[in-house]
Amino acid sequence: MLFVSIRSCLCCGEGNPVAEVRAEMTANVWKVLVKAGDTVADGDTLVILESMKMEIPVIAEEDGTITEVKVAEGDTINEDDVIAVIG
């Protein structure tokens, strides 16, 4: 299994860390496995992308709560698009 995720930490005024999970390549969104409000742990699969006949799971790299899922199944997304936000 191959794991791909890119995370950038932005620090809000209150000091709450927020992680944006971004796409590493142009892909189609095959499965969305989480929704806003879900608690996720480091290593959990958030969505599964599909590009060029390959499944690419996007995983959480930290514990937290999903504050926003920005993609839906069937969407085509581009490199660097935000997939989900973990608060």
Add this chain to the structure above:
Amino acid sequence: MLCLVLESLLVANRGEIARRIIATANQLGVRTIAVYSEADADLPFVREATEAVLIGPAAPAESYLKVDAVLAAAKATGAAAIHPGYGFLSENADFAQSVTEAGLIWVGPSPEAMRSMGDKIAARNRMQAAGVPVAPGTPDPVPDVAAALVAASEIGYPIMVKAAAGGGGIGMAAAYNDEELTSAFETARTRAERFFSSPSILLEKYVPSARHIEVQILGLADGTVVALGERDCSVQRRHQKVAEESPSPAVTPEIRAAILEAAVKAGQAVDYRNAGTVEMLFDTSTGDAWFLEMNTRLQVEHPVTEAVTGLDLVAEQLRIAAGEAPSFDPANPPSANGHAIELRVYAEDPKRFLPGPGAITEWVEPTGDGVRVDSGYESGNKVTPFYDPLLAKLIVHGDDRADAISKARSAVEGFTIVGPKNNLPFFAELLSNDEFVQGEYDTGLISRMRS
């Protein structure tokens, strides 16, 4: 003769293979019909065919895999025959049957031969019965993890878990112990259902130091089966081929004679017609060669066989489909002249091999003596995420292996692709890798290069 029986040909595929088939058919004076999806309207194969028919949106299920749309295009254009290429509908026996029932010529084997080879379990059993050696494995679908664990204890680890209806490495995983097998079994089952609509799973002895060697066969119109030498396809990532060569540096004349004989036997056992490939697993430590599977279609890597035999395999396919004799003497098929290597140029990053679609802003192909490029794209095209990552195949033919490697190095240097990520830098690395250069590698080569 060919012109009368096979006056026109619809190519039910896309990219480099559609372009390559269209090129031969055009040369033979056959009217060519391309079918394409909305995503592929600008690709060269659409323009190079005599006619082109838009068959649907980008998603393969709505275009290249849509049987009704392909058959409607054939009817509308009055096509006499259909060539399926590889992938998509090429190994779909029901499609082949629909084609012949519609009164068209199917450029491929009979639906019966396709069915008997389509299920890896049935194929293994049939080959074993025909006297072709198979690896230790399960003779029936493995229903659950418990049964898989029992079978594994009989066969012995490591074990390869495979989808019986699978292909392209999808749903395949090696397991070295019970824990890995449990996880591999579940993954294989899920993928088998998703990609191949069949949960049937088989287990086979896994040989880590094996070479993947395959034999090109042709079942001629009169029923004769001939073998056209072997290809070594041991350079793989994710169980998918990345580079191939012919002849195999690991195969001695004695072993060659044995695997070619086994391949002919395999073809005869299913009354095979047209081009097919018998894949074998060659254990370099024991010298055992086992039947893996048979691909009932033209293979991606067929150009290495063309380079060393001097044949045009698509032309031979069309002759067979039209009921004609081959261009060579079947009693004395051409043997390998020199050495050929094919490199699959994929739209993927050269380190981790992750897909990297994108727009092509510059595309310059290498040229030179013994250099051939079968490409699906050109500058200005967009590589989309909907299809496999193959951009082009770079094939070199040299006097011997060293000459072929030297030509391959220059050709890789002379190939410029700007836009999508691509694995050309990986090939520069491969062509100076000691194991590869010595010819003493196995299917674990890329993992070792990346460990």
